Each structure stands twice: as structure tokens, then as C-alpha cells.
Amino acid sequence: MIAEKKYLKPSTIAEAIKFANDFIDDFCFVAGGTDVLVNKFQGNKDISCLIDISNIPELKKVSVLKDKLNIGALTTLESLKQHDIIEERFPALLIAAQEVASPMLRKTATIGGNVLCENRCSFYNQSEWWREAIGYCLKCEGDICIATGGKKACFSKFVSDTAPVLISLGAKIELMDINGCKTVDLESIYTGDGIKPRNVPETAILKNIILPLDIHFKVIFKKLRPRQAVDFTSLTTAVSLSSNGNLRLVVGGCDPKPVVIDGSIDGNLEEYIKKALAKSRVVDNDYYSRKYRRDMMKLFLEESVNELLK
Numbered sequence: 589m590i591a592e593k594k595y596l597k598p599s600t601i602a603e604a605i606k607f608a609n610d611f612i613d614d615f616c617f618v619a620g621g622t623d624v625l626v627n628k629f630q631g632n633k634d635i636s637c638l639i640d641i642s643n644i645p646e647l648k649k650v651s652v653l654k655d656k657l658n659i660g661a662l663t664t665l666e667s668l669k670q671h672d673i674i675e676e677r678f679p680a681l682l683i684a685a686q687e688v689a690s691p692m693l694r695k696t697a698t699i700g701g702n703v704l705c706e707n708r709c710s711f712y713n714q715s716e717w718w719r720e721a722i723g724y725c726l727k728c729e730g731d732i733c734i735a736t737g738g739k740k741a742c743f744s745k746f747v748s749d750t751a752p753v754l755i756s757l758g759a760k761i762e763l764m765d766i767n768g769c770k771t772v773d774l775e776s777i778y779t780g781d782g783i784k785p786r787n788v789p790e791t792a793i794l795k796n797i798i799l800p801l802d803i804h805f806k807v808i809f810k811k812l813r814p815r816q817a818v819d820f821t822s823l824t825t826a827v828s829l830s831s832n833g834n835l836r837l838v839v840g841g842c843d844p845k846p847v848v849i850d851g852s853i854d855g856n857l858e859e860y861i862k863k864a865l866a867k868s869r870v871v872d873n874d875y876y877s878r879k880y881r882r883d884m885m886k887l888f889l890e891e892s893v894n895e896l897l898k
């Protein structure tokens with residue numbers, strides 16, 4: 589029997605959460621839809637109920653509250669630059685947002701959807717027929733990871749470009765579900781398991797991304813990809829130096845979750861880079877080889893640290 593298809597468009601967060609609980613296990617929130625709908629049409633995500641949250645005004649606000657900047661989850665990547673405070677205090681976030689996809693996509697793609705976008709792998713992001721021909725993979729219907737031949741772990745890569753910068757800036761996120769609102773560190777939602785890369789409750793709405801205004805940061809962002817537009821990342825790095833001397837190295841695109849190394853500007857910089865390389869579980873599931881991405885990671889991190897020290 590074909591499941592009945594549903595499309596719902598709540599106008600408040602409470603209504604969205606209610607719909608989510610009504611259709612638990614068979615729904616998906618849609619913000620800009622540039623990630624989730626592609627996965628749905630490729631057959632990677634089989635869901636009957638779409639809950640379109642794009643009409644919820646509460647999720648579109650950008651505001652300053654004491655020493656915090658709240659960026660509503662529905663803020664589009666394109667519109668981030670309209671906010672002077674973001675340009676003034678967090679220019680690296682604008683650079684990262686401008687590196688996502690293409691101009692057209694950035695007009696609908698949201699920052700919330702970006703930090704929650706699905707992991708990718710060259711053996712997973714293919715048409716249904718392609719995947720069927722290779723017997724599917726661990727992330728979707730199969731029982732083996734095509735990239736490694738293993739049966740236990742999926743190494744689909746974390747591809748959000750804004751998340752590494754946000755994590756380097758100490759971002760927190762505000763999540764709301766039926767039990768109320770909670771604020772957690774952005775990096776804490778990523779599991780490192782390529783099959784289920786995030787541990788956010790399924791029915792929770794991401795309300796705000798929160799950045800600290802009482803600390804100043806200098807951030808260097810870099811991204812490796814075959815073409816300068818449209819292509820997803822093969823490697824993203826964000827290295828920050830805060831006004832209190834903390835250094836944070838964040839690597840995306842080379843592991844199922846963002847790899848984060850904390851240190852200080854007076855610490856052993858070479859050691860931090862070695863740690864980032866050791867922690868990144870890079871496998872051959874990308875346009876570029878594993879070796880090339882690891883070599884580039886070392887180079888990007890060295891260059892970033894040197895630029896920060898200048």
C-alpha cells in the first residue's frame with residue numbers, strides 16, 4: 589500500500605512541533621528544502637509527511653540580547669550579509685556562507701538547514717538506480733561501506749560550510765521541542781556516526797544560533813572543492829583566535845563530524861595540527877583522494893595559523 593503523502597505548513601513553532609509529534613517517525617522539517625528535498629527525490633530519504641517551516645516569522649529574526657547575537661534558524665545564507673553586526677563582528681561567517689552552493693540556492697538555503705544538512709559520500713549521493721547497481725551501502729539499505737569495505741562504520745562526510753566557522757566562534761544553538769527549550773554547544777550535536785550524524789531530537793525545532801559578543805575573534809576560513817561554485821566541500825577549515833588567547837582549529841569535510849582541536853596561541857601549534865590530522869577519519873569517498881585531502885588539511889591549517897600570527 590502506498591503511504592498517504594502530506595504537506596503541512598505551520599505558522600508557529602508550537603504548531604510545527606505538534607505536527608512533528610503527530611507524524612513522528614515519518615516526517616521531515618523543510619526550511620529552504622535545498623538539501624532535504626534533493627535527498628528525498630534521490631530516494632535517500634523516504635518520508636511521507638513534509639512539514640514546511642518556512643512560514644514561521646519567529647525563526648527569521650536576527651537580534652542582539654545582552655552580550656549575545658541570536659541568528660534565527662530561517663535566516664537565509666544570502667541575507668546574513670544584510671546585518672551590519674554580522675559583517676562587523678563575524679566576517680568569516682559571511683565568507684563561509686558565500687562559499688555554499690550557488691547564488692540561487694543561497695537565496696533559499698537557511699543557516700539552520702546548513703548546520704543540520706545531511707552527511708555526504710560519493711557512494712551515497714547517487715541516483716536510486718546507481719546505488720541499486722552497487723548493492724547499496726551501509727548508510728542506506730545496504731550492509732557494507734563501499735568506501736572502506738567495512739560492515740560496522742559509515743564514514744559519510746560532514747559537509748556544512750558554516751558549521752566549522754560557527755564552532756570556531758563558540759556558537760551555541762537553541763532547540764525547542766515538546767519538553768521546552770534548551771541551549772547546547774553546536775559541536776555537541778554531531779555524533780561522528782555517518783549513519784546518524786546528529787543527536788538532535790527528531791521533533792525539535794532549531795530556533796536560534798547564538799554567538800558571543802563579549803569575546804572578539806579573528807577567523808581564517810578555507811574550503812577545497814573542484815569548482816568554485818555549486819560543489820560541496822572536500823575539506824573546510826576554520827581556525828579562530830579569540831581575544832582571550834584561545835586557538836581553535838575546526839575541520840569539516842574529512843570525517844563524519846567536525847573535528848575540533850582546542851589550544852592556545854602560546855601552545856605547540858605543530859602539535860595541534862598533528863592532532864587534527866590524527867582525529868580526522870578521512871576515507872576515499874570524495875572527488876579528491878584521501879591522501880590529497882590530508883595533505884591539503886595540513887597545508888590549510890598551517891597557512892591559517894600563520895595568517896593569524898601575523
Ligand SMILES: Cc1cc2nc3c(=O)[nH]c(=O)nc-3n(C[C@H](O)[C@H](O)[C@H](O)COP(=O)(O)OP(=O)(O)OC[C@H]3O[C@@H](n4cnc5c(N)ncnc54)[C@H](O)[C@@H]3O)c2cc1C
Nearest residue numbers: 617619620621622623624689697698701702704748749794
Ligand atoms: C547543488 C547543491 C550544492 C550545495 N552546495 C553546498 C555547499 O557547498 N556547502 C554546504 O554546506 N551545503 C551545500 N548544499 C546543501 C544545502 O543547500 C545547504 O546545506 C543549505 O544551507 C541547507 O539549508 P536548507 O534551508 O535548504 O535546509 P533543508 O534542506 O530545508 O533542511 C536540511 C535539514 O535540516 C533540517 N532543518 C532545517 N531547518 C530546521 C530547523 N529550523 N529546525 C529543525 N530542523 C531543521 C531539515 O529537516 C533537514 O533535515 C548544496 C545543495 C545543493 C543542491
